[in-house]
Structures are given as structure tokens and as C-alpha cells.
Amino acid sequence: MALQITWFYLWGLLWAIFFITDGFDFGVGALLPFLGKNDDEKRMMINSIGPLWDGNEVWLITAGGVTFAAFPLVYATMFSTLYTPLMLILFALILRGVSFEFRGKVESPAWRFIWDTCTFIGSVAPAILFGVAFANIFKGIPFDGQGVYHGTLLTLLNPYGLLGGVLFLVLFLQHGTLWTAIKTEGDLHERAALTATFLWPIVLVVAVIFLIYSAFATSLYANYIANPIWFLVILITVAALLGVRYFVGKKEWFKAWFASALTIAGAVFFGIIGLFPNLYPSSIKAEFNLTAFNASSSPLTLQIMLIVVIIFIPIVLCYQIWAYNLFKGKVTQEDLEYEEAY
Amino acid sequence: MDVVLLSRLQFAAATMFHFLFVPLTLGLSIIMAVMETKYVRTGDELYLKMTKFWGKLFLINFALGVVTGITLEFQFGTNWSRYSAYVGDIFGALLAIEASVAFFLESTLIGVWIFGWKKLSAKAHATVMWLVAAAGNISAIWILTANGWMQHPVGFTIRDGRAELVSFTAVLFNKFAILEFFHQISSALLLGSFFVMGVSAYHLLKKRHTDFFTRSFNIALVFGLISSFSTAFTGDLHGTHVAEVQPSKLAAMEAHWETSTRAPLHMFAIPDEENETNKVQIGSIPGLLSILAKHDLNAEVIGLKDIPKDERPPVLITFAAFRTMVGLGTLFPILMIIGWIKRKKLLESTGYLKIMVASTLLPYIAMEAGWVLAEVGRQPWIVYGLMKTSDAASPVASSQVLTSLIAFILIYSLLGAVGFYLMFTNAVKGPAQAVKE
Numbered sequence: 001m002a003l004q005i006t007w008f009y010l011w012g013l014l015w016a017i018f019f020i021t022d023g024f025d026f027g028v029g030a031l032l033p034f035l036g037k038n039d040d041e042k043r044m045m046i047n048s049i050g051p052l053w054d055g056n057e058v059w060l061i062t063a064g065g066v067t068f069a070a071f072p073l074v075y076a077t078m079f080s081t082l083y084t085p086l087m088l089i090l091f092a093l094i095l096r097g098v099s100f101e102f103r104g105k106v107e108s109p110a111w112r113f114i115w116d117t118c119t120f121i122g123s124v125a126p127a128i129l130f131g132v133a134f135a136n137i138f139k140g141i142p143f144d145g146q147g148v149y150h151g152t153l154l155t156l157l158n159p160y161g162l163l164g165g166v167l168f169l170v171l172f173l174q175h176g177t178l179w180t181a182i183k184t185e186g187d188l189h190e191r192a193a194l195t196a197t198f199l200w201p202i203v204l205v206v207a208v209i210f211l212i213y214s215a216f217a218t219s220l221y222a223n224y225i226a227n228p229i230w231f232l233v234i235l236i237t238v239a240a241l242l243g244v245r246y247f248v249g250k251k252e253w254f255k256a257w258f259a260s261a262l263t264i265a266g267a268v269f270f271g272i273i274g275l276f277p278n279l280y281p282s283s284i285k286a287e288f289n290l291t292a293f294n295a296s297s298s299p300l301t302l303q304i305m306l307i308v309v310i311i312f313i314p315i316v317l318c319y320q321i322w323a324y325n326l327f328k329g330k331v332t333q334e335d336l337e338y339e340e341a342y
Numbered sequence: 343m344d345v346v347l348l349s350r351l352q353f354a355a356a357t358m359f360h361f362l363f364v365p366l367t368l369g370l371s372i373i374m375a376v377m378e379t380k381y382v383r384t385g386d387e388l389y390l391k392m393t394k395f396w397g398k399l400f401l402i403n404f405a406l407g408v409v410t411g412i413t414l415e416f417q418f419g420t421n422w423s424r425y426s427a428y429v430g431d432i433f434g435a436l437l438a439i440e441a442s443v444a445f446f447l448e449s450t451l452i453g454v455w456i457f458g459w460k461k462l463s464a465k466a467h468a469t470v471m472w473l474v475a476a477a478g479n480i481s482a483i484w485i486l487t488a489n490g491w492m493q494h495p496v497g498f499t500i501r502d503g504r505a506e507l508v509s510f511t512a513v514l515f516n517k518f519a520i521l522e523f524f525h526q527i528s529s530a531l532l533l534g535s536f537f538v539m540g541v542s543a544y545h546l547l548k549k550r551h552t553d554f555f556t557r558s559f560n561i562a563l564v565f566g567l568i569s570s571f572s573t574a575f576t577g578d579l580h581g582t583h584v585a586e587v588q589p590s591k592l593a594a595m596e597a598h599w600e601t602s603t604r605a606p607l608h609m610f611a612i613p614d615e616e617n618e619t620n621k622v623q624i625g626s627i628p629g630l631l632s633i634l635a636k637h638d639l640n641a642e643v644i645g646l647k648d649i650p651k652d653e654r655p656p657v658l659i660t661f662a663a664f665r666t667m668v669g670l671g672t673l674f675p676i677l678m679i680i681g682w683i684k685r686k687k688l689l690e691s692t693g694y695l696k697i698m699v700a701s702t703l704l705p706y707i708a709m710e711a712g713w714v715l716a717e718v719g720r721q722p723w724i725v726y727g728l729m730k731t732s733d734a735a736s737p738v739a740s741s742q743v744l745t746s747l748i749a750f751i752l753i754y755s756l757l758g759a760v761g762f763y764l765m766f767t768n769a770v771k772g773p774a775q776a777v778k779e
Binding site for chain 1: 447450
């Protein structure tokens, strides 16, 4: 029991870290055509995430892998029932990944335009689709006891699902704008700063609608009402979002970014806490719900994986923080002269 | 077409494409780490130039390897959900360990390596390269432990309708997986060496950057020589083990129909699966199969006829893949010995250099063939003796899989074309143009 509960929250934590880290990459990629007015500015944006995005993306691999290892039935059912949206996410991530590497390899504006478009699509599509997928999971997915999906791609594009998509997108846009503000100077920095001020009320409105809509579209709040202490998580999340505006106002970009990261984590945990003990609820019948208890691996596997995760995830965090620290500071014109820059 | 066939085609396309990039990542990373270490030790700028030139090619290849790898991890869930639910307790754990123990390190540090030339000391930077190389190869340990378990499942019990782990050490020390790993690492190093030698030979023939490419060639030659022999040696060990635990694969890869002692080896054959015989058989050497498979002339080798029809792998593909792999595997040590003899007068050995240019892609063919042998030869099982591939697919609509398969083919063809174009042009350009000094 305790093992399964631990794994349930670890599962949520890994997704949260993925959205925090790769979230600003998505945001930067999505903003690339709008904030970057010329090739140098675009390159500054790409190089601001250049050394980090690859390591960030591994959090997705780990979240997926841990789902497989700790809750194989969830892994099997979730990814097969969400077949088409997941394929779209994967194709989008492929485009994004290669576009960084390919972009600068041929000296031609048309060539760069192709790969910048791929970066844009490869950043926007996953942001929206992850939001749609998670909102639908909060709501329940129409699958039966055999793991067969009774619906189409359009089933997922219901108002609540779409709202989830918009929420994730604006959260990541904000996250990416703040990152750009931290990492750049001059016109680009000013533009990012202005965008952050402009985006914030939109994020707030979407988040509030999402919180209210969740009360009608999902049963997430049942756990909060049963254990009101959990409401603290929502409070902290809202406080974090207010904090974003506060630090943006004070032009303390890193603190604003950090508050934005906390907001994203809060949004994920808002859902995770509400879902418990379900990882993947069925909207057809509650008895088909896949929970931390009926879909987990054997105690032996859970134990071994826990040891692995307890040892290695802190190590990973250490060297990733080291890498972030190594590349702190603004991306400048001089950095673009650097021969290995994207 | 049914979901199982479409999913198999998709998985085959996705893995085989992914695997065009993996071995070069594994092999070349080690060679680059050696080059960079030589730079640190000697301070000779040429080694730095070398590291950067080969690094540029490495990174294009690496990017393609990374993006095509992600889809693989998720395809077990999207397309093989019954399999994933059945074996996730063991198989899923191995993939998760791979990500947290190795892939994280590799992906985080590759960014540091690319962007860190001025931020780190030369020594620290070279250490990062070694860690990237190590992490990639440690990744391979876990992936091959997972594959080894599919080939020869150990350390589990069937409980509640699925395979559950009972001994983690049995899974870790699965002989099948260990042999796969050493064979894989050797052949990846071989492929990396041939890549470096092939590109170097091209430039040496044109008499360009002769010092640069002679030294590159000779560094790769050492690895190529060692790995061509260790590939053959580990392949032999692996083959004997396959003979022991996967009799149906052995029979198919040798087109061996009748159970017999002093079993013959056919140098060439065209198997006829319908009539359970070989249409053509050339160069059959009595007893050689018994010797190779069991290291004993009088050992009995089970023939395909004694394996139920619905448990036989496709004979022709398995046989042809094995012949291709072994044929090329025999050629590589010969080329390396010739190279070793000619190593001091490479520039004059134009004939040999031409052969090496032409051989650049041969290890790719050999390695793809090796994996075809491993995977097709395991059929009809997805987990040997435990679960059939036909029972493993997801309950999804065939139209979904057909659509994604077409999308895979389109996107991968595009990536393949761009990737090949970039690799080719950058390789041909050579260091002076590719690396701004």
C-alpha cells in the first residue's frame, strides 16, 4: 500500500518536473516566430535553451519509463487508448529535436525558415496536446475493462479538454517568455518582458476558469473536500501565479520564472491529488478505473525501482543544476560567434 | 492488413531506422573521447581539430538517434499494450532504469560538451566526452538486458496472469543479454572505426589534409582491428548460446530441416518453407554445424521439422540475415589486417583506400542484418517461449496504425534524406571548411 502510494506521487512528480523543465523549451519554441524579429534574435532564443533542452526532454522519457515500470497496466492502456494524440506528440518532438541541429547547417534563409517552423510546431503541438490529454485524464477516458478505447480523437477535443490544452499552452508561453527575459538583453529582452506582462492576465483568467470548470467536468474536488488540507496546494499554486506578476513588476526575472515553475508544478499536482488513487480513470464505469493499487507492478519491482529512483534522481538533479549553472547568464552577440552555437 | 502485421512493420521501420544512428553514437563517442584525450595530453591542436570535425558529424547523427529513440519507448505502449501489461513488471523496469541511470547523463552532458568548450578546462571537457561515451554504452547495457529478457526470459514467475519479477540478479546476469552486449559494443566500435576510416580514406585519396586524416585513420584502425576480432569472437560465443536456448532460431538461421548428429553447414541455400526443405544447397560441409553450434562434432542439432510449424520463424529472412552478417563479419578482420600492414604507407595504398571508402556502410548492413536475425529469428515469439507476437498487440484500430505507419515512413524518409545529406556534405567538406579556426 505505502509503496504504491509513494509511487503514485512520484509519478506525478516526474511529470511535474518534465513540464517545468521542457515547459520553458516549449514556450521559447512557440514564441520563436513572434519574439525573434531577426535571425540573430532567433538564434539567441534557440541558444538560450540550446545546452539544456535535450536533458530536459529526458524527464519525459523517465516519466514514461516509470509509468511502464511502476504501473504497467496504466502505461499499456494510457498510451494505446491515446494512440493518435501520443503519436502526434512524438512526431512533433522529433521535428523540434532535429530542427535545432539542422537549422544552422545550411546557409539559406529558406532552410532556416523550414526548421524554425518545425521548432514552432514541435513546441506548440506538444504543449497543447499534453494539456488536452491530462484534462481528459482528469475527466475520465472512455475505455473498457479490456483497455479498448470507445471514442475518437474528437472525443478528446471536448470543451474541458480544449481548455486544458489552452491552459498548458499559456503556462508554457509564460514560462518561455520569462526564460527569454532572463537570458537575453536589449530589444529582445524588452519584448519578452512586455509579453510577460501581457500574458499574465490571460494565464490568470484561463487558470481560474479551469479551476472552476473542473468542479463541474471532473470529480477532482472530492479528495479536497474529504481532506481540506489539500486546498493548500491550490492556494500555493494561486499564490505562485500572483508571485509571477509581482516579480515581473519588480523585473526580477529569475524569481518570476521560479514562481512560474511552481505554478506549473501546482497545476500538475492539483490534478494528481484530485485523481488519487486513480492514475487513469474510465468514464464508462468506475470499476474499469486503473488505480495505484490495481495497476501497479509487483512489490519487488516497486522496491527495486524506488531504490534506483532515490539514488539516481537526486544525482540527475545535481548534475542538471550544475549544467544550468554552467550556462547561466545572458546569451550575447558574442555567444552567437561561438562556433558550436546553434 | 491486421493490427499485428501493421504494428510489426511500424516497429521494424522505427527500430531499424533508429539503429542506423545508435552504433555510430556508441562507437564514435569512444573514438572522439580518445582524440580529445590525446589533445589534452599532447596539446597538439590537430587533435582538437580532429575532435571537432568528427564531433560535428557525431552531433548530426546523435540528434537523429535521440529523436528516433523517443518513439520507441512509447511504441511498446501504443502498439504493444498487451505485451506491456504482461511483462511491464520486468521489461518496463529495465527501460526506466536506462533512462534514469544512463540516458539522463548522456543527454545532459552532450549539451555541456557542445556549448562548454570555453566554459570548462580542456581536461574537464574531455572528461565530459568520456562520460557521454560511457553513458551511451551503459544505456546499451540496459536496453540489451531488456532485449535479452525477450530472447531468453529468466528470473520471473507467472502470477495474476502476467510475468512478475522474482530475481533481479537473474535478469541482470542473463547470459543472453551479456553476450548481446559485448557483441553489440564490439560491432558498434567496429562501425565507428569503419566510418572514420572510410571518410579519412576519401580525403586521403584526394590528398587533402593528409596529416589530419592519416592520424584519424590510424586511431580508428587500432579500434577497428581489435573490434573486428572481438565482434567475431563474441558472435561465436553468442551463437553457441543461441544454439543452446533458442533451437528454433538456430535451425532457421542455418536452414537446417532434419534433426541430426554431425549436422551439416550449408554455405548457401534457398530454403523452401512450404515443402520443408532447401530448394538449392551449395557447399554443405558435414558436421560443421554441430561443431560451430555445440563445439562437438557428434552433437545433435534439432531440425526445423521437429519444431511445430506454428513455432518456426520465417526461415528465408533469418537464414539470409545470418549469412549477410557472418559474411561481412569475416571480411572485416581481413580488411583490418591489410590496413595494419599498410598503416605506414596509407597514402600510396590507393587500392586499399578505395576499398575502405566503399566499405564505410558495410558494418551498417551487417549490424542491421544482425538485428533482423535476432528479432525475426525469435518469431513467432515476442518473448521466447512465453508470449506470441500475435497476442501482444494493442486493441487499436488498424486504420490508426496504418496512418501512423505512413506518417513514420514519410517523416523518417525526410529525416533520413536530410540527415544523410548533412552527414555527407560535412564529411566531404573536410575539417578546414567545417571547423572555423
